[in-house]
Amino acid sequence: AELDKTAAVVPESTALVPAPVDIANKLRYLFGRNGDYTVADAYQGTSWSVREKLIDSFNKTHEHWKKEDPKFIYYLSAEFLMGRSLINTVYNLGLEGEYAEALNQLGYEMEKVADAERDAALGNGGLGRLAACFLDSIATLDLPGWGYGIRYKYGMFKQALKNGYQVELPDIWLTKGNPWELRRDDVKFEVGFGGRVERRKQGNKEVTVWTPSEKVVAQAYDNPIPGFNTPTTSNLRLWDAVPLTEFDLSAFNAGDYDRAMLERERAEGISAVLYPNDSTPEGKELRLKQQYFFVCASLQDVLSRFKAVHGNNFDLLPEKACFQLNDTHPTIAVAELMRLLLDVEGLDWDQVWTITTKCLNYTNHTVMPEALEKWPVKVMAKMLPRHMEIIEVINEGWTKWLGGHLNDLAPEERTKRIAAMSIIHENPWNKEEMLVNMAYLAVVGSSAVNGVAAIHSNIVKDEIFNDFYQIFPSKFQNKTNGVTPRRWLAWCNPELASLITGTLGTSEWINDTEKLAGLRAYASDKAFQAKWAAVKKAKKAKLAELIKKVHGDEVNQNALFDIQIKRIHEYKRQYLNVLSIIWRYKQLKKMSPEERKKAVARVCVIGGKAASAYDMAKRIIRLVTAVGDVINKDPETKEYLRLYFLPDYNVSLAETIIPAAELSQHISTAGTEASGTSNMKFQMNGCLIIGTWDGANIEIAEETGIDNVFVFGVRAEEITQLRKERKNFKTDPRWDELMRDIEGGMFGDKDYFKPLVDSVNNMKVGNDWFLLANDFASYLKAQEDVDACYKDQSEWLRRSIMYTAGSGKFSSDRTIREYAEDIWHVTPSRPTA
Numbered sequence: 090a091e092l093d094k095t096a097a098v099v100p101e102s103t104a105l106v107p108a109p110v111d112i113a114n115k116l117r118y119l120f121g122r123n124g125d126y127t128v129a130d131a132y133q134g135t136s137w138s139v140r141e142k143l144i145d146s147f148n149k150t151h152e153h154w155k156k157e158d159p160k161f162i163y164y165l166s167a168e169f170l171m172g173r174s175l176i177n178t179v180y181n182l183g184l185e186g187e188y189a190e191a192l193n194q195l196g197y198e199m200e201k202v203a204d205a206e207r208d209a210a211l212g213n214g215g216l217g218r219l220a221a222c223f224l225d226s227i228a229t230l231d232l233p234g235w236g237y238g239i240r241y242k243y244g245m246f247k248q249a250l251k252n253g254y255q256v257e258l259p260d261i262w263l264t265k266g267n268p269w270e271l272r273r274d275d276v277k278f279e280v281g282f283g284g285r286v287e288r289r290k291q292g293n294k295e296v297t298v299w300t301p302s303e304k305v306v307a308q309a310y311d312n313p314i315p316g317f318n319t320p321t322t323s324n325l326r327l328w329d330a331v332p333l334t335e336f337d338l339s340a341f342n343a344g345d346y347d348r349a350m351l352e353r354e355r356a357e358g359i360s361a362v363l364y365p366n367d368s369t370p371e372g373k374e375l376r377l378k379q380q381y382f383f384v385c386a387s388l389q390d391v392l393s394r395f396k397a398v399h400g401n402n403f404d405l406l407p408e409k410a411c412f413q414l415n416d417t418h419p420t421i422a423v424a425e426l427m428r429l430l431l432d433v434e435g436l437d438w439d440q441v442w443t444i445t446t447k448c449l450n451y452t453n454h455t456v457m458p459e460a461l462e463k464w465p466v467k468v469m470a471k472m473l474p475r476h477m478e479i480i481e482v483i484n485e486g487w488t489k490w491l492g493g494h495l496n497d498l499a500p501e502e503r504t505k506r507i508a509a510m511s512i513i514h515e516n517p518w519n520k521e522e523m524l525v526n527m528a529y530l531a532v533v534g535s536s537a538v539n540g541v542a543a544i545h546s547n548i549v550k551d552e553i554f555n556d557f558y559q560i561f562p563s564k565f566q567n568k569t570n571g572v573t574p575r576r577w578l579a580w581c582n583p584e585l586a587s588l589i590t591g592t593l594g595t596s597e598w599i600n601d602t603e604k605l606a607g608l609r610a611y612a613s614d615k616a617f618q619a620k621w622a623a624v625k626k627a628k629k630a631k632l633a634e635l636i637k638k639v640h641g642d643e644v645n646q647n648a649l650f651d652i653q654i655k656r657i658h659e660y661k662r663q664y665l666n667v668l669s670i671i672w673r674y675k676q677l678k679k680m681s682p683e684e685r686k687k688a689v690a691r692v693c694v695i696g697g698k699a700a701s702a703y704d705m706a707k708r709i710i711r712l713v714t715a716v717g718d719v720i721n722k723d724p725e726t727k728e729y730l731r732l733y734f735l736p737d738y739n740v741s742l743a744e745t746i747i748p749a750a751e752l753s754q755h756i757s758t759a760g761t762e763a764s765g766t767s768n769m770k771f772q773m774n775g776c777l778i779i780g781t782w783d784g785a786n787i788e789i790a791e792e793t794g795i796d797n798v799f800v801f802g803v804r805a806e807e808i809t810q811l812r813k814e815r816k817n818f819k820t821d822p823r824w825d826e827l828m829r830d831i832e833g834g835m836f837g838d839k840d841y842f843k844p845l846v847d848s849v850n851n852m853k854v855g856n857d858w859f860l861l862a863n864d865f866a867s868y869l870k871a872q873e874d875v876d877a878c879y880k881d882q883s884e885w886l887r888r889s890i891m892y893t894a895g896s897g898k899f900s901s902d903r904t905i906r907e908y909a910e911d912i913w914h915v916t917p918s919r920p921t922a
């Protein structure tokens with residue numbers, strides 16, 4: 090008999106089950122718990138319950154997109170630094186009332202429950218977090234788009250302190266399961282490595298066949314991304330590497346268990362761990378494998394969906410799909426898309442090149458020359474022999490075309506220019522070795538190339554890729570970064586959000602941050618300032634609680650909370666910050682108790698991870714902790730100055746620190762920080778900025794009012810000359826004094842700090858590359874200006890309000906709208922609610 094199909098229709102998931110019951114059900118049937126819950130249980134029950142609402146919304150969105158078949162943007166990124174999901178999901182879906190109430194009924198507080206979640210830390214820093222903010226905006230703006238990346242088993246290492254030194258611990262984040270992902274057992278692709286390439290005759294056509302010597306399977310996991318205030322829920326598809334066959338059964342049967350396990354380990358190794366380096370490429374074969382692994386799976390996935398709808402009409406591909414390369418990490422996509430269309434689909438070179446370059450776009454995130462990825466031809470030829478061939482052919486065509494294009498140059502000049510622009514070139518440090526310059530491959534293979542802040546995009550055009558810019562000026566664009574105002578203001582600072590909403594009479598600013606400008610009218614209003622100050626005070630109390638928990642110290646909550654949080658790097662100059670703190674300490678020591686009472690008290694916080702192999706960065710961390718150990722114990726000054734290093738800086742910690750900050754430091758050497766994005770998060774939360782004329786600081790100052798920002802230091806245009814002259818630079822006597830203090834052991838560990846002192850003083854080896862000494866005096870002066878301003882609380886509060894009011898531009902919604910219009914050419918497609 091016919092089955093009654095209607096009976097099999099699943100009801101609207103949990104829609105009819107009240108949330109408290111549903112949470113209890115999840116705990117009972119997924120975890121076998123019956124009452125007597127812990128907070129961790131409450132988190133599990135809540136998130137597995139919320140997950141179902143998320144999946145409903147995800148399914149509706151994707152049914153709609155399947156029907157509409159709009160053009161999609163695929164954001165290819167080796168990193169997505171998502172942080173926690175519970176609060177974000179509940180708030181973005183508008184379920185906060187329901188779940189807060191449900192948890193109350195069960196005897197829990199949403200905030201405490203949310204704290205039980207582990208961060209998804211599949212990224213290093215700015216680049217990875219930017220990708221996460223972009224996904225939030227893509228979904229919120231109803232743009233058909235997905236992220237594609239790697240489901241690392243171990244994310245960014247956890248940082249602990251041992252006697253003040255950084256130690257790295259593995260981030261085992263998946264042990265308790267992950268309610269925010271869906272394994273797609275029907276979405277798997279083979280990815281090959283190594284082997285050989287042959288030409289074969291097929292009829293009257295010659296075809297190329299690549300036979301890899303090693304194969305693994307990419308298994309898809311979907312991570313639904315809820316938009317805010319919209320029915321759209323988008324997707325982040327992450328790939329896990331698994332062996333082709335569960336076991337080599339013949340080996341297993343023969344009792345050769347080691348060999349049976351080997352393939353599994355080799356495969357799983359590919360997606361096992363995130364490389365913890367945020368500025369220098371690893372150069373390891375496994376890293377190249379990771380890059381190819383996720384790019385290959387992602388492109389196959391997109392092409393298979395395309396073919397299901399459009400068959401072999403590949404000329405249509407650029408109208409249906411475009412890919413954004415998040416820095417050079419996914420650049421092998423240029424060769425892989427070529428390979429798939431040439432060898433698998435059988436199209437011809439010219440057609441494939443046109444399609445490929447129309448589909449791809451590249452974002453550069455750094456100006457550091459050492460950060461630009463280059464892979465030895467040897468390594469690539471061995472691991473990806475067909476791709477190496479394709480890159481060689483691309484480069485032949487490119488250099489030949491260049492030759493024609495540059496034919497009015499003198500012959501030697503022309504040869505030089507072509508060599509300088511060749512995708513494959515000699516290693517300048519080892520003439521024997523040839524390298525593939527991934528950035529050049531990305532520039533040549535893309536339609537658009539962009540930097541991430543106005544000054545950075547100019548450096549991209551005028552310096553890093555100037556030769557290319559001269560030839561293709563219209564390829565180069567600027568897309569100033571932004572951050573999501575949901576996570577970074579509304580959800581992490583609900584107290585400030587509700588004050589803003591109450592004052593503006595609408596919460597529309599959460600979708601339209603330009604509306605924050607309405608706060609300018611209240612900046613000098615004493616009653617409003619008092620409310621604004623009360624919010625800051627409450628957030629400072631939370632941070633003080635955290636400091637107490639980590640360091641056991643009570644801090645003066647009336648002190649100025651002064652924060653620098655970001656990866657530890659010489660160019661970001663945490664060292665300069667420490668020097669000014671030491672200077673402040675010494676001044677306090679010289680004062681009489683009466684004079685001290687008039688000084689502005691400060692609680693300084695520094696946080697950030699050092700790449701495991703970055704020796705100098707680790708010494709900087711130790712300097713922070715060593716200086717803190719001395720200062721924080723000094724009975725004469727500890728009321729007025731503290732310095733704490735907060736370990737394991739991550740997204741969640743940032744959500745606590747940023748709302749509490751009154752002053753934040755963005756003090757990179759001018760021209761080195763591509764953009765910075767925490768500066769935007771601080772600005773949104775009414776935190777004043779002390780910073781150099783660098784990255785997005787410049788645009789933030791323009792929007793906030795330049796007089797409201799503490800700007801110091803030399804300008805980017807001066808750097809080259811100043812580096813040349815640094816040997817003859819007359820250092821400030823205060824600088825010399827501080828160097829003697831550190832060298833003399835004022836903070837102990839003098840041998841360990843010696844290389845730090847040398848790094849900014851030993852001019853014989855061309856040191857102080859980041860020009861700390863040059864900016865030192867103007868930095869101290871800017872710090873005095875900070876103190877003076879803080880003494881006038883009304884002026885300080887006025888500025889603080891002006892920061893939030895001026896932050897409208899820095900929503901990632903604005904950034905994504907610009908990408909969508911100028912680069913991707915995708916338009917919104919919203920499912921019906």
Ligand code: NBX
Nearest residue numbers: 215216366367368454541762763764765766
């Ligand atoms: O990208 C960062 C820049 O330093 C920031 O100025 C910028 O705001 C941010 C977003 O555009 N770059 C960055 O975070 N790079 C990396 O994380 C990175 C990671 C791995 C790697 C090289 C760089 N191999």
